[in-house]
Amino acid sequence: MAAFAIAAFAMAGAAEPVRAQGTLRLAMTSSDIPTTTGMPNNGFEGMRFLGYPVFESLVLWDLTTTDRLAPLRPGLAERWEQVAEDPKTWRFHLRRGVTFHDGTPFDADAVIWNLERYFNKESAQFEPPAAGIVRARAPIMTGYRKIDDMTVAITTASPASYFPYMTALILLSSPASFEKAGRDWAKVGTQGSAGTGPFKIASVAPRERVELVRHDGYWDQAKKAKLDKVILQPIPEANARLAALRSGQVDWIEVPPADGIPSLKQAGFAITTGSYPHVWPWFYNIGATNSPFRDVRVRQALNYCVDRDSIVALLNGTAEPAIGWLKASDPDFGKPVNRYRFDPAKGKALLAEAGFTAQKPLSFKVMISTSGSGQMSPLPMNEFMQASLKEACGVEVDFVVTEWQVLLNNMRALPDAPALNGAMSLNISSPSSDPSVMARYFAAAGVPPNGFNFAQWKDDAFEAAFARLAAAVDPKVVAEATAVAHERLVDNPPWLYIVHDLNPRAMSSKVKGFVSPQSWFVDLTLVSMR
Template identity: 70%
Template sequence: MGTDRSRSPGMARNLRTEGATATDHEVLMPRSFVFASIAAIAAAAVPLATAAPAHAQTLRIAMTATDIPTTTGMPNNGFEGMRFLGYPIFEGLILWDLTKTDALAGLKAGLAESWTQSPDDKKTWIFKLRPNVAFHDGTPFNADAVIWNLDRYFKTDSPQFEAPGSGITRARVPIMAGYKKIDDMTVSMTTTVPASYFPYMVVYVLFTSPASFEKAGNDWGKVATLPAAGTGPFKITKVTPREVVELARNDAYWDASRKPKVAGVRLLPIPDANSRIAALRSGQVDWIEVPPPDGIPSLKSAGFTITTGSYPHVWPWIYNIGATNSPLKDVKVRQALNYCVDRAGLVEMLNGVAEPSVGWLKASDPHFGAPKNRYTFDPAKGKALLAEAGYTAAKPLSFKVMVSTSGSGQMLPLPMNEFVQSNLKEACGVNVEVNAVEWQVLLTAARATPDAPTLAGASALNVSSPSSDIGVMARYFAKSSFSPNGFNFPQWADDQFEASLKTLAEATDPKEITAATKAVHERLVDNPPWLYIVHDLNPRAMSGKVKGFVSPQSWFVDLTTVSLQ
């Protein structure tokens, strides 16, 4: 089940498998052949490695991951890992409010009943913990458990230090300076700088029972298969690497209003989009992530439910500005590429399950601002900017981009990247070499320094991004978040951005925060660290038996509302 089958027929002519590359000498696949015949493929469903359970109240979900996300309490595989093996099992002091469909998901109290910024020190936050909460193994959740987990992530010499989980957490909370226990039900955290958006970082710090680590003989590798205990509405009951993770309802969950309606959940990694659709049609799963766009009409006609909706998502190419010989150091080149992309053509190819992206935020967002550049498909302007930077038909711009074969938020990366590759060549004479790798390999590359060997010379990475809040913006673009310490992989720095971000971080007046947010986003457009391509519309396909699902404006979902009828 964990093997990679995500390349569509014919794609091998242009987009190669892990570690290999495609050159401009190879034949570009015509757009009409980007998607294979869904009906033909669905008729021959790929058998799953494990049979579906007989229990009618077990919800079966096909993920896009090539392997199951790690199960120690800080899952890998990006936000798909957090969506299915993070929040349902392991919770944070603060949680996402996933009840609304008409506005971006906000924050709500989780394992902390409340949090406040210290009136004496804007760098310090106080968290009052929720009483009477227990981990799945029955041990109490308290301040000692909080500090133990924070040491796991942030204290390299602690006995429970977990390097993979630490790398993920530190990148999401790059401004953590310290923390301490105040009493059994109160902790404080201190940041390196004042940050009004710090709660939007705390939401990503998840908590595992210290007893899980002790039971596994102080070995995180063994914790992953125990299974580990969290505090969430579901608990892990079985882990079969590369095949399946089984969850069961936590009948002792602390929030009585959110007890799950299904008895359990089975999570299966099926990276190939056509295999996912075949599994849904054959009744092997009840729910699939990212159905192939060409298959959506036939699924609807067959009675399956298709859900879509706006959410904070960007599908870009992230420029490698910091590499020694990167052609993308020149802002004119970065702007030119943004004028050379036919976003509308790509949306059409995707049957409308995306919308054009001309900035980190959507153009309709009230915080988009008024940048000088409003990117459209304008090859003439793109070629003029390239010429100013020294790139012409006689000396074309050439670079390599690393992409994934599947993964969280990656949509359908192989045909989409083939489209962009062909588009840039036809519209502006840009030669792009594509290196397709597994999703986790790409995520590792995104945390590397610009000249790291793991990048294999890539001048751009296709890693989708959330755009949900200022905390994420700071993690991706602040100078203090340069890789490998944060998510600023391009090592992009902009003085105007930094000044406005500082104002935003220290502000308390809503009008001042709004003005500063517009100002920082304008810099992300006019001095672009990314090639903005599309925003996903978050499609999912489900059996008609699945009821009660809410599609929030978030990368995450609430599985507790779902039932099978």
């Protein structure tokens, strides 16, 4: 498979004309290009490269610094506020003078049109795949309305101080793109929709490439892109990405194979790493019939059976051990009773208390992907996990191997869904950037299809702490409540926490200006080619 991928990519590269100055060729980990209708699939890698560079949201991220988690900044809304007399309502004041790439105006009507596309099944523009993504990322939205041409109001099911973080994940595209394609989202996908971002889609070749070109009419002249063009290409196999970089067919690869990093450095390629809000776990399927993970002792036991330091070594130091959803150094980590470490004796004792012994070992299936956004090196990492859990604690693990987008879809599956093929766990990397993410993955209200609480986990102490967090506006109260909530995520774990990624990328020395922010996203407007 790897040889075929390299050969196919080489043929595609051979047909490419000589690139102009300022063209960046970038190899993604996905097996296909993200969807180009305005709400890309393929997880946050899709958002990273075919989301924010082309389409924007009312609220954006500041991706220019590395010393702290990426904060929010004004986007297509110049400002917003939580309405004092009705804290379930947020008012967004839109940026004036913005147009989509096709020249049509951005205004309140365009915002409402997009929200109807995601939330109203009866609207002509309803797009089910995009709607599924947005609804899961903003599960607390209950309504929206136009106040005037440049103001919209959005309501939530309950007061939520973190709602602007959810808003940042709702991308907006031109209604005219849908009309131009005969109101056919499939046709929009072949042409690419128009956004408001610093790049616009120039051409789309499914499973091969998407070409983006600089949008010279971008509304923020201070953020105008330096590059003339970005060519995005899906290369899911890690060694194929490595070969493409070495041969000069691409300039930038996501997630270089760990064993190739020393030789890349020696050959003069730049390797960038940096802390960012990311955890690589196994999600427990607590809700499945006869799931062993209904017993908290089993969930805790596996967290003591993982040799995290050896996985970090396997990854050539491009990760760090994870003993919770947040990093242990995070001020909101709290003071949980359990401080997970590699302790097979404790793990086996907990398993024995739950009825699993050498004579009756714990056995289950995990659904994993071959590649994908934030998945690091899923095959060797999961093979190591399989062998290590067997050796350390006698746990027998089998894998259901699938494609990344299929795995993502299954995160919203019901516990006994046939699509899971009996899997009692899913290996899906997760952001840990803000309370809105905590809500989507762990709040009881976020069970599928409303959110990403695949585990069907519910903890009363967590719910109480999170309710306090959601209602608070004082940062001190938010921090205190977050710490209490996180303590429950450790002591009553819905996941097996394995490692935190350090976001490795490999680039040609010709790539200049890249900043590795503490975010899942990047700012391509900063990048240039020498």
